[in-house]
Amino acid sequence: MRLTYPTSIKIVLVPCTGKVDVIHILRAFEKGADGVCVIGCMEGECHFKSGNFRARKHVEQAQKILETIGIGGGRAQMYNLSAGDGPLFAEYAQDIHDKIMELGPNPIKLKKHKAA
Amino acid sequence: MIVADKKPVEEIIEFVKDNKKILILGCNECVTVCEAGGKKEVGVLASTLRMYFLNQGKEAKIDEITLERQCDHEYLEEIRDVADEYDAIVSLACGVGVQFMAEKYHSVPIYPGVNTCFLGATEERGLWTERCQACGNCMLGITGGICPVSRCAKRILNGPCGGSSKGKCEINKDLDCAWQLIIDRLKALDRLDDYEKICPIKDWSTDRAGGPRKVVREDVQI
Numbered sequence: 001m002r003l004t005y006p007t008s009i010k011i012v013l014v015p016c017t018g019k020v021d022v023i024h025i026l027r028a029f030e031k032g033a034d035g036v037c038v039i040g041c042m043e044g045e046c047h048f049k050s051g052n053f054r055a056r057k058h059v060e061q062a063q064k065i066l067e068t069i070g071i072g073g074g075r076a077q078m079y080n081l082s083a084g085d086g087p088l089f090a091e092y093a094q095d096i097h098d099k100i101m102e103l104g105p106n107p108i109k110l111k112k113h114k115a116a
Numbered sequence: 117m118i119v120a121d122k123k124p125v126e127e128i129i130e131f132v133k134d135n136k137k138i139l140i141l142g143c144n145e146c147v148t149v150c151e152a153g154g155k156k157e158v159g160v161l162a163s164t165l166r167m168y169f170l171n172q173g174k175e176a177k178i179d180e181i182t183l184e185r186q187c188d189h190e191y192l193e194e195i196r197d198v199a200d201e202y203d204a205i206v207s208l209a210c211g212v213g214v215q216f217m218a219e220k221y222h223s224v225p226i227y228p229g230v231n232t233c234f235l236g237a238t239e240e241r242g243l244w245t246e247r248c249q250a251c252g253n254c255m256l257g258i259t260g261g262i263c264p265v266s267r268c269a270k271r272i273l274n275g276p277c278g279g280s281s282k283g284k285c286e287i288n289k290d291l292d293c294a295w296q297l298i299i300d301r302l303k304a305l306d307r308l309d310d311y312e313k314i315c316p317i318k319d320w321s322t323d324r325a326g327g328p329r330k331v332v333r334e335d336v337q338i
């Protein structure tokens with residue numbers, strides 16, 4: 001298909017999105033990520049039944065925390081797609097990229113740099 | 117087990133916002149099971165606070181330790197050498213653990229990181245319900261194993277009251293009437309005769325009415 005998606009995105013493979021816990025999302029931001037996007041299988045199609053639902057809850061919890069501490073909840077997002085749907089993956093990747101460009105860099109990354 | 121719920125992070129931030137070295141102290145027992153104060157929650161709170169401080173342009177060192185229990189001397193002793201290094205400790209144990217910590221370590225302020233709710237059970241993941249109020253004089257033997265003290269809104273001992281309707285309590289239609297449950301259970305056990313017996317006035321001196329309580333067991337004391 002040779003589809004392109006923004007180079008700003010670094011892919012982290014997990015066995016199932018259900019494995020992605022709140023702490024993993026928070027740590028990414030702590031380390032300076034500008035955004036975290038969890039992409040799971042379609043709802044109802046999780047091989048482990050509820051992994052993608054659990055992931056969505058974890059993303060929502062992380063969003064709440066990020067909002068409370070002034071980093072911005074919109075920086076964490078959850079998408080669902082079928083593993084065979086490359087074009088949609090590219091579309092989602094562009095979407096999260098655009099959203100983050102709009103929000104700007106992770107504020108703690110900037111402050112970390114200033115302190116250093 | 118003791119069931120606790122998470123405290124809003126804003127409240128915790130308010131406690132520690134002026135501190136520079138903070139220890140988040142979890143407990144491996146009840147609060148781990150109810151997902152409010154175990155190692156996982158310690159990690160989430162510590163990460164949240166680290167980001168909060170960075171975002172405020174402040175520097176703070178946030179450490180994480182989770183003890184086996186916080187309501188036992190021997191486990192609390194494990195942080196003896198490090199406790200004084202902190203400006204504040206946020207304990208994610210139940211109220212017992214927080215107090216035991218505060219009694220043991222005087223030089224550091226100890227803040228509660230959870231809201232301790234009740235003695236209850238896990239009905240399903242994410243749903244905990246009350247089962248016991250530690251009245252000190254258990255009457256489950258005559259009520260078919262269902263506690264009217266903790267599960268009847270009015271704590272009545274010869275129920276149900278007039279508000280019981282279709283098996284639900286009058287204070288909330290989603291709440292089972294404890295006395296309906298007791299009657300159903302006694303019926304199933306073919307023990308409805310027990311229900312006919314009037315329960316005498318309960319001695320509440322073993323409950324909170326008698327002030328703070330203690331259990332002294334000379335047989336196991338050394």
Ligand code: SF4
Nearest residue numbers: 248249251254255263
């Ligand atoms: S009768 Fe008392 S001790 Fe027994 S379960 Fe109820 S509150 Fe707890």
Ligand code: SF4
Nearest residue numbers: 268277280285293294
């Ligand atoms: S309706 Fe049942 S549970 Fe509710 S107060 Fe009356 S007896 Fe107790």
